[in-house]
Amino acid sequence: MHIVNDLGGKLKEGVKINEPLAYHTSWEVGGPADYFFCPVNVDEVVEIVRFSRQHNLPLQVIGNGSNLLVRDGGIRGLVLKIGDAFSYVEIKNELLTVGAGTQMTYLARIAAEKALCGCEFMVGIPGSLGGAIIMNAGSFGGYIGEKVSSVKLVSLEGETLVLDKEQLSFAYRRSNLLGRGVIVEASIKLEKGNQDESLKKIEYFLAERGRRHPILPSAGSVFRNLPDQPAGRLIENAGAKGMRIGGAEVSTKHANFIVNRGDATASDILNLMDTVRRMVKEKYDIDLQPEVKVIGEEI
Numbered sequence: 001m002h003i004v005n006d007l008g009g010k011l012k013e014g015v016k017i018n019e020p021l022a023y024h025t026s027w028e029v030g031g032p033a034d035y036f037f038c039p040v041n042v043d044e045v046v047e048i049v050r051f052s053r054q055h056n057l058p059l060q061v062i063g064n065g066s067n068l069l070v071r072d073g074g075i076r077g078l079v080l081k082i083g084d085a086f087s088y089v090e091i092k093n094e095l096l097t098v099g100a101g102t103q104m105t106y107l108a109r110i111a112a113e114k115a116l117c118g119c120e121f122m123v124g125i126p127g128s129l130g131g132a133i134i135m136n137a138g139s140f141g142g143y144i145g146e147k148v149s150s151v152k153l154v155s156l157e158g159e160t161l162v163l164d165k166e167q168l169s170f171a172y173r174r175s176n177l178l179g180r181g182v183i184v185e186a187s188i189k190l191e192k193g194n195q196d197e198s199l200k201k202i203e204y205f206l207a208e209r210g211r212r213h214p215i216l217p218s219a220g221s222v223f224r225n226l227p228d229q230p231a232g233r234l235i236e237n238a239g240a241k242g243m244r245i246g247g248a249e250v251s252t253k254h255a256n257f258i259v260n261r262g263d264a265t266a267s268d269i270l271n272l273m274d275t276v277r278r279m280v281k282e283k284y285d286i287d288l289q290p291e292v293k294v295i296g297e298e299i
């Protein structure tokens with residue numbers, strides 16, 4: 001008997017059992033989630049969070065899965081995906097109220113079209129706003145944390161809270177919101193600007209991404225950059241560029257990306273990550289730290 005039978009009718013119908021997480025991660029690898037649910041509104045998030053707490057069911061929140069490596073054994077418990085139902089942008093002067101499932105690229109474009117500037121750098125980051133806030137995603141010198149003025153969150157107790165700027169802190173690819181609950185919405189403060197200039201920046205950033213990044217499935221940068229040098233350079237100089245294990249390859253285009261050549265497993269990627277770390281440690285005595293979040297169980 002599945003535990004979700006205790007859920008109310010509509011929610012129960014929406015829960016998928018043994019859902020492959022390879023369908024929900026940009027690396028296209030990862031075993032199944034025992035239970036998988038995409039809420040359509042905040043009430044459903046509250047209900048699911050309270051349910052999992054009452055039943056001691058581990059809860060894992062995901063957005064687009066573009067910074068996640070799910071191990072091949074999958075996830076015991078319930079995966080809650082904040083997706084399209086939470087994709088919206090409401091604009092009042094320079095303040096945007098944005099759903100946590102909104103794509104970063106969409107947000108960058110819509111702001112630029114309304115001549116609001118400051119978030120052009122988000123274009124091409126293949127994450128949702130919720131995931132971007134948790135990761136303090138950024139590029140080309142900008143990062144999301146500096147634009148966020150408040151966050152609406154369903155806490156682990158199932159309470160809906162609004163945290164304002166003073167309660168938030170962001171650092172390089174980190175925020176103080178990890179593990180605090182489910183982000184459902186945020187307000188983003190931009191500045192009045194020039195539509196043409198913003199759209200030009202967007203095109204430039206997209207072209208640069210196309211030039212620098214591989215197109216095969218990946219999770220972006222695997223390791224955190226060091227304060228004084230990019231991890232990719234260390235990996236390349238250690239001789240790991242192009243190295244393969246199973247279907248995983250250190251990208252020949254950008255050494256801090258590991259790409260899935262089609263048939264990679266999570267364990268191929270993890271083994272390759274270990275090899276890269278070992279090679280960099282041997283050559284430079286530097287311990288690379290993963291930027292991607294590794295979750296789930298081995299087979």
Ligand SMILES: Cc1cc2nc3c(=O)[nH]c(=O)nc-3n(C[C@H](O)[C@H](O)[C@H](O)COP(=O)(O)OP(=O)(O)OC[C@H]3O[C@@H](n4cnc5c(N)ncnc54)[C@H](O)[C@@H]3O)c2cc1C
Nearest residue numbers: 063064065066067127128130131132134137138183219220
């Ligand atoms: C080709 C490529 C290029 C990339 N380029 C960049 C880049 O330039 N800059 C950059 O910073 N990153 C980059 N990334 C990494 C990734 O896109 C970002 O980290 C992105 O912000 C992750 O968002 P997501 O929705 O995919 O989050 P996920 O990967 O789904 O989750 C990431 C973390 O956030 C948590 N989370 C997600 N949504 C919520 C929510 N609603 N509430 C609470 N917790 C949540 C998850 O539990 C997890 O801990 C790139 C990835 C790829 C594949």
